[in-house]
Amino acid sequence: MKRVDGKVAIVTGGARGMGASHVQKLASEGAKVVFTDLDIEAGKALQEDIGPDVLFLEQDVTDADAWGSVIEEAAHTFGPVSVLVNNAGINYSAAMEEFSEDAYDRVIEVNQKAVFLGMKAVVPSMKQAGEGSIINISSIGGIRGRLESIAYSASKFAVTGMTKVAALELGQYGIRVNSIHPSLVNTDMFSENAGGGSVAGDRPLGRVLTKEEVSNLVLHLASDESSYTTGAECVIDGGLTAR
Ligand SMILES: NC(=O)C1=CN([C@@H]2O[C@H](COP(=O)(O)OP(=O)(O)OC[C@H]3O[C@@H](n4cnc5c(N)ncnc54)[C@H](O)[C@@H]3O)[C@@H](O)[C@H]2O)C=CC1
Numbered sequence: 001m002k003r004v005d006g007k008v009a010i011v012t013g014g015a016r017g018m019g020a021s022h023v024q025k026l027a028s029e030g031a032k033v034v035f036t037d038l039d040i041e042a043g044k045a046l047q048e049d050i051g052p053d054v055l056f057l058e059q060d061v062t063d064a065d066a067w068g069s070v071i072e073e074a075a076h077t078f079g080p081v082s083v084l085v086n087n088a089g090i091n092y093s094a095a096m097e098e099f100s101e102d103a104y105d106r107v108i109e110v111n112q113k114a115v116f117l118g119m120k121a122v123v124p125s126m127k128q129a130g131e132g133s134i135i136n137i138s139s140i141g142g143i144r145g146r147l148e149s150i151a152y153s154a155s156k157f158a159v160t161g162m163t164k165v166a167a168l169e170l171g172q173y174g175i176r177v178n179s180i181h182p183s184l185v186n187t188d189m190f191s192e193n194a195g196g197g198s199v200a201g202d203r204p205l206g207r208v209l210t211k212e213e214v215s216n217l218v219l220h221l222a223s224d225e226s227s228y229t230t231g232a233e234c235v236i237d238g239g240l241t242a243r
């Protein structure tokens, strides 16, 4: 028996980076996975690579109507949804004094409002499935300040709070809601925003986190192994925030 056999999962921002790694991990452990992204080319390529256990759909997570279609298509193809990984995210780096209002609004829309839209939209399907695990990808930037990331940090702190509210409200239906807080991972977001410099020395474990390690935590929270974990801030940072 695989670890998420029989579960139907949705992963947003699943075409590349950590999202793609979560899609691969969940599918390899028995889940049927619908993954969504704005990047159609990368999404289709990943679907072809993994095969019939996954389905790629184009989605802008900030579009409320699109959420209804994604959940309907997932249920139609694989059955009611029992796992949602709100992974899609963007960053924009600038000092607060130079930060434009447009950039602020977009980061909040994608990283914060879309998490609300996704959680709200998936609940009826999870009630039908009779179980649910919502996994919201925050960041260590959602538990402590991050330089030149005023909107990113605001959005990721909000995800921490929204996760707890949803956990309080949805526990009665057997739906668990948790947030994951990774430190830097070497993805395109990392190289686009952090200049790719080595930060390994800051971590007590002495190396940078990998996307596979984050996927292992996603898998644990998606599976019944974490059946009593809800409302939790799951930090995965090699001990960085222990300082
Ligand atoms: N890379 C890092 O160091 C860290 C990343 N995170 C978070 O992990 C998540 C994934 O990050 P990465 O894989 O590094 O990023 P990435 O930039 O490699 O991938 C993000 C994916 O989200 C998609 N996306 C962006 N806006 C979208 C929208 N409106 N609708 C649908 N899809 C959209 C992009 O097309 C892309 O495929 C994000 O929420 C990020 O904030 C958290 C901590 C550290």
Ligand SMILES: CC(=O)C(C)=O
Binding pocket: 091, 138, 139, 140, 141, 146, 182, 183, 184, 185, 189, 190
């Ligand atoms: C990019 C990010 O979320 C970090 C470094 O916390």
